[in-house]
Amino acid sequence: MAQHYELSVRGAEGRRYPVLVGEGLLESRLPRFVAEGGFSRVAVVTNETVAPLYGEALCERIPGAALIVVPDGEQYKTLDTVRTIYDALLAHGADRSTLVVALGGGVIGDMAGFAAATFMRGVPLVQAPTTLLAMVDASIGGKVGVDLPQGKNLAGAFKDPLAVFADVTTLHTLPVDEQQCGMAEVIKTGLIGDADLFARLGNHAPDRTEMIARAAAIKADIVGRDRLEGGLRAVLNLGHTFAHALEQASGYAWKHGHAVAVGLMAAARLSERMGLSDGGLADAVERTLERWMLPTRFSGCTPDALWEAMRHDKKWQGGSARFVLLEGVGRPVIRADVPRDDVLAVLEELREDA
Template identity: 55%
Template sequence: MAETDCIHVSTPVGGYDILFAPGGLQHLDQILAARGLTGRTIVGTNTTLAPLYGRALAGQLPNAVTVTLPDGEQHKTLETCRVVYSGLAQLGLDRHGLIIALGGGVIGDLLGFVAATYMRGVRLVQVPTSLLAMVDSSVGGKTGVDLPEGKNLVGAFKQPELVVIDPDVLQTLPDIEWRCGLAEVIKHGLLADPALLDSALLQRERAAEFIPRAVRVKVEVVQQDPFEQNIRAHLNLGHTFAHALEQVSGYTWKHGEAVAVGLVAAARLSARLGLCSPDLPAQVERLLGKVGLPVRFGPYDPANLWQAMAVDKKWQDGRNRFVLLQGIGAPVVRDNVPPEEVMAVLKELADQP
């Protein structure tokens, strides 16, 4: 069994490993048994992933049952949790049980929240299957669900016992989901690892090479700031713009695509404010374009985008706040950025074809 790479994450409530194991899903039983992660096991997944991986996985594990949820962010709700809680109770899962979250960020967030709350907490193993979940959502312990009033408004910190990343499952990931994950990888590259800013590396066949690097960036940040009190904000690079675009588009823009444009906007704003080299925005745009991600907002009114940003929950006391770049690997948080500078960036990105 080839365990190629392993990152240990320290948290205030203990630590856990992130295991990079190409083909690891084929022998997850041995991986779990070697770590004492045995007992009554629930493989929580969705209708897309159950036939691809979920059923085979549950068949391989002693004492495991599959719980299959509908696919989609619209099901990341308390109502779905309630159905899962009842299912777990009927299956007789007690507090010694184990939940394996097998899926993208939606499954990881929802089942992580269930694992945090069912019987005041049961053990959790994250098996992320989307690129975004591998490099972003499965690391850091944030779990939760959406409310009609907004995304991720209910949640908990829940550290897993183990995260197992098997890049082989990415072969079935739809192209658009792949690209959306790349937007977060590029964000991590801009924050801390310039080696990730190479389009030749960001190919599916090289996933096993670059994913550990991208994960390491997030691990470093969350270890320093486990409860999101300071530098974890850096992970929001591009996201203030992205959330505005998602909202103004009525969520027709996918998150990763919006993040791509948001990264361009953050780079342009940084250059305008004289924080970074004037060449940085073009470099960011070139890379995003090469991997097939959008670099323009499209036909949205800059005033509406600004309005959407102004209600962002992270802007305290009426002051605006942006994560900007002093260069690659040098993020900085700035409050009170002159609104006309932001507006100028919004106009540049909305006007050009």
């Protein structure tokens, strides 16, 4: 019997929902959950890539389920695509007790979740993440939304799922670069909240199901204590100020997870430079990133360009340089007083084409 993990996340008004991590959940546990739920109808929302891999098979196990397929890609995480989901729901006779199952990566989770949050003022939602990033990050915490032409994730809502089913067997078909990008978030999560996980990621490959469950547990714990992002939840942005700047300054030539890897490197170096953590942290981060074939240096843009991009980060309220830094592994701190010169010096060190 394959190993299964079950966590519990604290959502709105203290209500809890389970996150299941294990093999074969799409075959048995999810269909059973749906059958026992008493929903009027079920709509599985997925994309053109995931539909033939897992969507069609899942619908065969849920009597009467409708399969709603949208195009694949972040560029389709839009209100226009949400409208096509509403249209399909109506065409299938959906009502207020229709269950939406979001089957796919973070793009589908965010967009189908947003459709579920808004269709008829909200219908029940189950998240069925099929990427590593979605399993450890996007499917947990209730944030859903779409991009606007002006920027990413600018329209959204908080919508807790009834449950999250992370079937790790789906990762067998996930492209290698998507696996890597997910690993950057797993390493980030270890750095924020699980020193033992971080140490094991550096020394040897932990059991994948256990690793995902542990990373998901850290995210679940943090969002459970700060559902609406009052403060604590900001530690999840470790490495992300740099990452967003790098993505933006490179015209999105950098994939998010790769940019996060360099961002983790920058956060560790900055933490050492500011005397917050002992020497050795940045070396440990570098070794771990390299072990998972993730980048630790950037090229293609200048430190000044990155600084300019950071200044416009929406999380830098009032323009003060707000960074998540580390006092050590598992000990994140938020600092609003990071000197520009220190940031530029660290970026200069991490620049490959200087």
